[in-house]
Amino acid sequence: MKSFKPILTEHIHQKDCHTLSFYKSVGGYRALEKVLKMNPENVIQEVKESDLRGRGGAGFSTGVKWGFIPKDTNKPTYLINNADESEPGTFKDRLLMDKAPHQMLEGMIISAYAIGCHKSFIYIRGEFYKEYKMLETAIAEAVGNNILGKNILGSNYDLDVVIHRGAGAYICGEETGLIESLEGKRGWPRTKPPFPAIEGYLQCPTIVNNVETLSCIPHIMNYGADWFKSIGSEKGPGPRLFCISGCVNNPGVYEEPMGVSLKELIFERAGGIRNGKQLKAVFPGGSSSAILTADEALDVKMDFEDLVAKKSMLGSAGVIVMDETVDMVQACLNIARFYAHESCGQCTPCREGTAWLVKMLTRLVNGGGKPQDIDMLFEITDNIGGLIDSSKGSFGKTICPFGEAVAWPVRSFVEKFKDEFLEYLPQETVVA
């Protein structure tokens, strides 16, 4: 495979790459200058045509989302940059904020301009204190250079950017939970409709986009939708930051075109499995995605379509690699425990079901398992998040996708590594 020249992370290894002067020296804010002379409609159109899909996890078309903003609204519209990166195994947005904050800001300003927004928020994960300070500096630089504030670059367009720090809840990365939290309320996702584009922050039209998504925007505006579409997979193109963690030699963030093979990511970019061990399983898109067995992992392209075909998802592109030493039951319990801890407690199936899973798995791990527990694990996960295969039943049983986020990975562990679960059952209970 020919080597790919990074787009979003091209300059991250250079000295002072986070500064405004550096960013300008490599062509930064040129796209903004161009956009400010354009009709906002045309900006939306360009992004629509680029087929850019959200990099936060759900993978919804960015341009289409922007298009949902009502044209005739007399309310202010808001753009929220979702920087609440909380998905286990995901650490790309942090890198972008740390190393290329102006790229993200430029993306924000262009996006805000496109949707007619004059006040924009960055909702940043509370633990990202360093990144928060760096963003503060970057915003001050931008304001000082007429890139933010009143009459941006002499265009008559005004925009303020406000940073809001989260307080440590995974669910506040879900866009409506985030909006509630930003309003100063408990981070309970809202039932939809209405969708945020119609009634979001303070009941006004609101777009929530992820850091990486917004960072793609300046490049699309500089080089055009066709250029963007030429990168990687045909459906859902563009560059993508893959976060590789777990049992590999070189964990880290790797920028590759959409559709790169998982095999290449693990064995070439990340230097293969550490200590010469065998690959056992992979979360391809953060801990909310169904795990892939080694065989599946070696035969999958990292894009929206191929992973859905494998009954998993690209999600946040957080690749967590597990080798042969990993105890899959313990790993499953670990994941279940995370989700039980982070469940907001609003919807019945998620609040009660996640805790049930943890109690049952804990009992299993402690030697108290019963044969019927295995089937029960399937049933409970199905009842929380629904079946992946919707032809066999309903999915989407909770207000937000958290139900699926716990159900699908846990179910995939039991389904794909059932033997290991059976091994935990006390011997006398196993009927030959």
Place this chain on the structure above:
Amino acid sequence: MPLLKIDGREIEVTGGTSVLQAALANDIEIPYYCYHPALEVVGSCRMCLVEVEGMPKLQVSCNTFVGDLPAERKVDSKYDMVVNTQNDLVIQERKNMLEFLLLNHPLDCPVCDQAGECYLQDYSFKYGNAHSRFEEEKRVRPNEYLGSQIVINHNRCILCSRCVRFTQEISGTSELYVEARGYDTKIAALEDKPLDNLLAGNVADICPVGALLSTDYIHKNRIWNLKKQPSICQDCSVGCNIDVFSQKDQVFRLTPRENQDVNGYFMCDIGRYGFHRFEEIERLTQPMVQKGETWEAIDWEEAIQKAADLMEKSNGKTAGVTSPYHTNETNFLLGQIFKDVWGSMPQILGEEITFPSGFRISADRSPNRKGMNDICEIIELDLDSEISSKAINGLYILDDGVDRELDDTWKKILEKMDFVIVQSYAMTDLAKLAHIVLPGLAPLEREGTMTNDRGRIQWLRPSLPVMGESKPDWKILSWIRKAMNKDEQDFTEINEVMKEMGEVFPAYKGLSFFRIGPHGLSLNGKASG
């Protein structure tokens, strides 16, 4: 108008109607917990999931609006939406939700006050599993006081958040909030602001399970032992519609009854717990005459005759004292007997309160001042002067029945009288000064009409049996009227009084309990008083 097909039935709805609302209005059962018509929709209990044909997932019917299905999702061009509420998929989902809700719910229905009117019990009976598959330890927490009269049993709570939304949206006091998250989530009251607002009691009513309990009713009775009587509250001039729950001659609780023209779905705690004061007051159940320091019981015939004789001797110089605590019919008859001078006891004023939701508590704590003013047209404000100028020597008082001390003006008035006749249900300070007491009915025993401060006439219905020799107040006055003038009709039915009242006061013409109905009738300003 959007057209819905639900379980094969065609239903036309108004724009903005949710599937749940459409179902409820058409007797199609969709179970739900978090939805409440007065509160913001949150869609969190997930019980009301239904199948909307064309949608990939089941949808919460509380937040799915019939006209909102995008054209590309429509399966049948004739309908705006095709919904199934009873198929296997939906029924199975209800079972699943109930299983989750019951995982940690105690099986303490035998000692739970909600038993018998519990939606968890009802839906479990209908859709639930007979046994639990939960083998783990249950989540157990101690009960807590959220306010001085509301206790929460956390173990029974299903976290529907109705109570929290109530304090945010209806009372606007926001004492309650959701604490912690996930499995540890619980309802809590602010440490420095307990749930003690005047609408607090409503949270126990809107709790769909037995989690929120009023300390006033806790473990007092079983709901199926109680008789439920629709009536109206008599503790201020708003006239909230209520249900009175009683067993034999004892009231156990009052709950609000929906009336969108008066009180919505709620009532205040002044009215809710107000019935207790009738328990404390010394009851009169026998006509009596005062003999020096003591009272002597007499029969009705003698009592009526004695009263009529006294008034006859006073030669038209007896004044009537009307009462805004009594029904229109009673005040009407009093007005017919004493045509010259009327007074009424001093008004008892409280604080006028309007909550952010529009719910009102009137400053006037009497239930029928508007009606009384309509029907007894000239009530003297300065009764003392009027008594002097017209040489009034006797009073016939319809006692408010309120436990109060008499002010100096009234003490002075009473001292001047040759005789005082008090019609009352209780031995109030006023009754103690009477020469004759005629025992009427206690407020919860009365029947008749009352007109609230917005001119809405409502049906006060009797909730308790009549005690002892007490008689309906209108009946006593009918006897008095007859005794004073043999030509007058003695009414045997309250309907006859209502009819005659309508003849004299056109605004009240043509009324009957049937017409007034359970939700009252606006007099449309006809009875301007």
